Amino acid sequence: MSALASLFGKETFIGIDIGSANLKAVQVEPQRDRFRIVRAAQQKTPAGALRDGVISDRGAVSSALKQMLKAANISANSAVLAVSGPTVMVRQIKMPRMPEAALLKSARYEAGKFVSSSIDDSALAFEILGAVPDEPNQMEVMMVAAPKEMVEARIESVEKAGLEAAAVDTTSFALVRALVDCNRRYYEDGALRALVEIGATQTEVILLQGPDFALSRSIPISGNTLSDALKNQLRVDENEAERRKTELDLSVLIQGGDAEMLETARVLQSVVDELLREVRRSASYYQSQVAESRGTQPLAEILLSGGTAQMMGLPQYVTARLGVDARVASALDSPLFEAAPEAEEWLRDQAPRLAVCLGLAVKEYMSSVTAKA
8 A cells, every 4th residue: 555655645544443342443644743633433343243352244344444434534545453352462571682584483482482372373573672781682572473363354354444454553552652652751750550441341451661561461351341240230231231330430439429329339349349459460460570670669550541441430449449549541631632623522532442543543653743742
């Protein structure tokens, strides 16, 4: 597409997040020193079209994508996509210094140590981050492996929708790009933070050391887990469970309140607590790994993202339960993002759901804009 775009028109990019519950797309235009959000859209993912993170009905997804893009008047010709989940491996490892050509062979061997399935069935990418401090013969390498089927299904789905697949990223990297790389000054204190993206079928926990990516985990506790708990414990149907979840204010678990709301909150309390235990375990694991070289550092802040992060009272409950400041993160707090005035209210309301899309949408533009900012 790049070669054709240079001959017949400008290549334009959108970020597309294909989730099990919703399809989301964001288009930005790079300005001199910022990104202007010009289009955004979301709609329900066709029922049963994804299974364990893999698109099982590519035709249904491509048709839904085409319909969504047309309705939102999105005219981009290239898309940046994301993969995530427990089968996506993201590791920062140390390796002996070597040329990039030699690393390609060694990387497959190293990745095989972390991938549960055959490495031949995985798409592999890596990036040399630089030399290891005080170890001149070692280098830091960021390595990513994902099932080929997961990657290929996404590429085929967007191509059938009339777009070129420009790149495939990970949800973790897209989140860090939108929430951290586009607002680095806030994170330059070097503090340890957890970015918790609560999706429909899984939660991504990303640890940040200052502005730098440190660790990523996928946890099978999600928005659907909360809905299922309500359905099973209160014996209500799916629509009623979603209504109660949407209207619930978790702060009643801290300060008391309406009896019916307190009953609903107590049903979800054990699920939320288990999720928070996993966040704490992730931080403890990372702290134990870096204790010798950097010394231990407490978790300073938890940033919540994703649709479920918008549950009323969740930040307050997380703060009370873990003793760590928690807030809902918004990419629109970054000075690098600008929204059209008529769309700003909607975009700010949807910002926790659109962070992944925004991170994908700016991927191909980052170097040119951040260099001028």
